[in-house]
Amino acid sequence: MNVWTLRVFILVISLAVVATSAGPADAQVPVTLQAAVSSALSQHPSVAVAQQALAVAQANLAEARAGRNIQFALSAGTSYGNASTTTPGGAGITSSSVAVSASLELLNLQARYQIRQAEAAVSSAEASLAQARQSAALAAAQAYFSVLRAQAVVATRQAAVAQAEAQVRQAEAQVRAGIAARADVLQAQAARAAAQVDLIAARNQVETSFTGLRASMGLRLTDSVSVAAPAAPPVLAQSREQALAGASDRPEVVKAHADVAAAQAGLALAEVQAGPLLAVTTSSSYDVWKDPASTPNDVVWSIGATVTYSLFDGGLARAALAAARANLANAQAKETLALQTAQVDALTAWVSLQDAMARVDATRASEAAATEALRAAEGRYRAGAGTIVEVLTARTALQSASLSRIQAEFDVQSAVLQLRYSIGRPVVGGN
Secondary structure (H helix, E strand, C coil): CCHHHHHHHHHHHHHHHHHHHHHHHHCCCCECHHHHHHHHHHHCHHHHHHHHHHHHHHHHHHHHHHCCCCEEEEEEEEEEECCCCCCCCCCCEEEEEEEEEEEEEEEEHHHHHHHHHHHHHHHHHHHHHHHHHHHHHHHHHHHHHHHHHHHHHHHHHHHHHHHHHHHHHHHHHHHHCCCCCHHHHHHHHHHHHHHHHHHHHHHHHHHHHHHHHHHHHCCCCCCCCCECCCCCCCCCCCCHHHHHHHHHHCHHHHHHHHHHHHHHHHHHHHHHHHCCEEEEEEEEEEEEEEECCCCCCCEEEEEEEEEECCCCCCCHHHHHHHHHHHHHHHHHHHHHHHHHHHHHHHHHHHHHHHHHHHHHHHHHHHHHHHHHHHHHHHHHHHCCCCCHHHHHHHHHHHHHHHHHHHHHHHHHHHHHHHHHHHCCCCCCCCC
16 A cells, blocks of 8 residues: 555545534434423433432331341351350360341331331422422423524514614615605614614523523533424313312422321321330241250240330420421421412413413404504605604514514413423423
């Protein structure tokens, strides 16, 4: 292989590597609503924190249950010394043994209520995880639609700039034709400058919205993201009463129920600990090997019961009972508050959805009327029967109507997301 052939070969390989590495970056696929929500559920730190809290609660439950299971142990040992039957100063002997033992707790009320507490803690952690997932999904979906709303505003502002530039050209033509004053050109130029400022602000809002979307998806703020316009989230066929009833399915309410169950188990545990503690245990052992083998390797078993009662504890048990009762009352109050808050949120979201859907029709009608008013004003101005002030006023009214229509349409989508969240339904997908 000569030098030129080697150089050509290296160049081909280098181009292939560059093309392979540049392909995925150039062919960026726009993020869908479902992908944004899925990214939030898998990467948002709040979800990861809730998952680890659930893992801790599950480990604590396994630890609490382990005490009620049968326990096996293997022990081995050796010793050297005088036997009790020998005279002092006699010859020492060495004894060694390997034994297997098993034990099982038959009755322990204290352990029973500790397990109930741990079970309730797992239910509470599961509800906290569901709440974190719901909150992350809602934030991602709302940030996603915020980007789309900002982009729609940019398109409207761009159209306004184009119309303002056309108005400047038209005013200049009217002045050259001698049917308009020079002041019309200055007013049109001022309107164009204002439209350009509005466009810059709208583009900045798009960048801000993208930053919020990246954060809600759990991405780095420097990651490149584009969005694809999705279909609107399905509107739940909910009545006022159904929305109120669905509030009880909120993860916050489920968590409050689990916290009450944990507090009830804690009170029962405190009551048990304040009285005589009864424990019944059975155990068995078997010497697998002994040296010297002076006795046969028999199976030794026993069953025993112990009752423990503190005659005086300095008021510790009484204080623990009072704390457990207060903790239960606190959990029950929080349960009532959680349900009430969920019902208020559900009713508010339902009313907001009805309002937003009504405003969509109204703003579309206003936009259509403003469009016709602008056409009429422009026609009168071209004919010399109107003023540029009428045209600029009509154009401002049309822009305001368009922005109101955009806001109303996205308010419907936001209200749908909020309603689904408020009644404990998946924010995106599912019923």
